[in-house]
Amino acid sequence: MNQENKVNGNSKNKQLDPFRSDDRDKHLTTNQGLKVSEDEFSLKVGSRGPTLMEDFHFREKMTHFDHERIPERVVHARGYGAHGEFELYESMKPYTKAKFLQNPGTKVPVFTRISTVAGSKGSFDIPRDVRGFATKFYTEEGNFDLVGNNMPVFFIQDAIKFPDFIHAVKPEPDTGYPQAASAHDTFWDFIANNQESAHMVMWLMSDRAIPRSLRMMEGFGVHTFRFVNDEGKAHFVKFHWKPKLGIHSAVWDEAQKINGKNPDFNRQDIHESIENGDYPEWELGVQIVPEEDEFKFDFDVLDPTKIWPEEDVPVKIIGKMTLNRNVDNVFAETEQVAFHPGSVVPGIDFSNDPLLQGRLFSYTDTQLIRLGGPNFHELPINRPVCPFHNNQRDGYGRQTINIGKSSYHNNSIANNTPSPASVEEGGYEHYQEKVEGRKIQARSESFKDHFSQATMFWNSMSDVEKQHIQDAFSFELGMVNNKHIRQQVVDMIAHIHLGLAQKVADNVGVQQPLTGGSDVSKSSPALSQMNTIYKPDTLKIAVVLDEGFNDLEVETVIQGLKEHQTYPTVISSKLGRIKGENGMELEATATFDTGDPVLFDALYVVGGKNSSKDFTKKTSYMVQETFKHFKPIGATGKGINILRENGITEEPGVITGDQVGNFITTFIDAVAAQRHWNRNV
């Protein structure tokens, strides 16, 4: 743990401190504080006799253990959480009275949990899936939770369908599989029969669904919210998180392999980054639309299957979140944190998006069963940093000791306190939107165009991204047993793009749709990951070397790589010191077994003086895999021979060099580019 952070905690960390317990160098006690003298042998009648009920330490220890598990989240079960802070760059005063958005420079503590959606808690990190992106801002006016995803739209338009959708994507009920995968019959059956999902499915089939690093993906509040200023005027607003390292993804073959080689790949990456002081950062952006413009778009601003194209409504960057402290205890913090899109502060309000409206019910309800009662707000991670007072009392696990006789309103014995605050005193007032209508259960006409933005998404992709989407559809539908479902989905894709539907149809053995297509020609360049930020910072480079390597050269290269903020790892046939030709030693911290190429962002091949056949064979495997996944490869000295043997020296993103200085510069450029798509793979 970074000591500076541990010591100079923000207000949330200071609040958490009294709850932290360091058991090191202490005596073992029972929960009653009694010192325990024996923790290996239960109390028995003679050393070979039966155990006695009287052994209170045994009973307490075992009972606690028996009750250690709580239900996992019904969705978003697998998550990684970290603390940090949000700093405001630009005042939002014209739009919202939220205090933490008034004065540039204001900092508030945050806790962010990033999750996969469909898989169980023990599943793997890079399934093809949406990522949850939930942030709790601990503000002086109470907690504001921005409970979003890494995709800006959703599968359904009304929350009443959420249980159906989740049932469809979770493992099938009669078999219990597949785990953490949408590539199966029930998911695609749902999609084909609920075509409002068309736009979201395009995102799910895109590279966005397989982020290489959680530090390199966007976040979105998805719904339209409202900002309300101190004059009571409202604007519609959408929230965005923009990663400072850009948006980068794995390729599918690589992702599948990572899930086997290191199922914790994403969480380990972000955990280690924070430990190394490479704090992940996202800028907060807002898109703001005046209420008067509500009907100026060719989509409904309340529809959660629609984006506001950034070229039409620019994203204004207003602040930055930095995650700078890992949790001390995953259960106490990451598992027990309870988010709720309904946790807002004065100046932030909801829209009538029917998905958002339904979510406002679901989150407290789910915490009641997951966290076992109504007092989960008292758990240290969930407490606001400002005081809270009300007449709610009792319930399982209650911690607050409320003093006094009165626990009701109105009262006279406590001077009618706690008392509601006026708006001027900071009391939350719901936005007084005028709403009239009949009570009906129907989809608004303005929610019925399911395909235009799906086509816009397709139009916005580069050729490589289009190919990936086509491959993803082909893979996913290829896993669907029921031919009828495959046909239905392909017919649905035809409404997005006929050519895509026809190619997928060919790949999955169903009839090519002959009609369909779309006349939407609009595209939004901001949707393509190709137009992102490219930096070498924090990328991991495998350095493969053997005994007798050219140590002077390698030392300079490794030094150069470090100066460009990358992380070289020496890999060899065995762990430990490897000797260079001039006697210099380098420590191999991974072997060919533990350092699979899919776990690295780039490869630097050094080789050795008299490398064995086995070394060359294993290095060749690393070269081939790295090459196939379009990742940068560099080689110097004997390493160049190995690249030659693999016939790839002339390919894009493959850098060979005898002049070390030039080599470092060109290799780093190739590393920063991350993927070299125009290879002959």
Ligand code: HDD
């Ligand atoms: Fe949800 C968890 C995000 C629709 C019901 N959701 C959950 C989490 C995130 C989201 C990030 C994990 C929070 C954490 O890390 O603890 N959910 C979304 C987004 C949605 C969305 C961005 C659509 C725009 N969710 C949605 C609907 C419903 C729910 C329509 C139900 C009506 N979501 C839940 C839940 C969860 C949850 C069942 C499971 C665990 C939890 O709440 O705390 O209540």
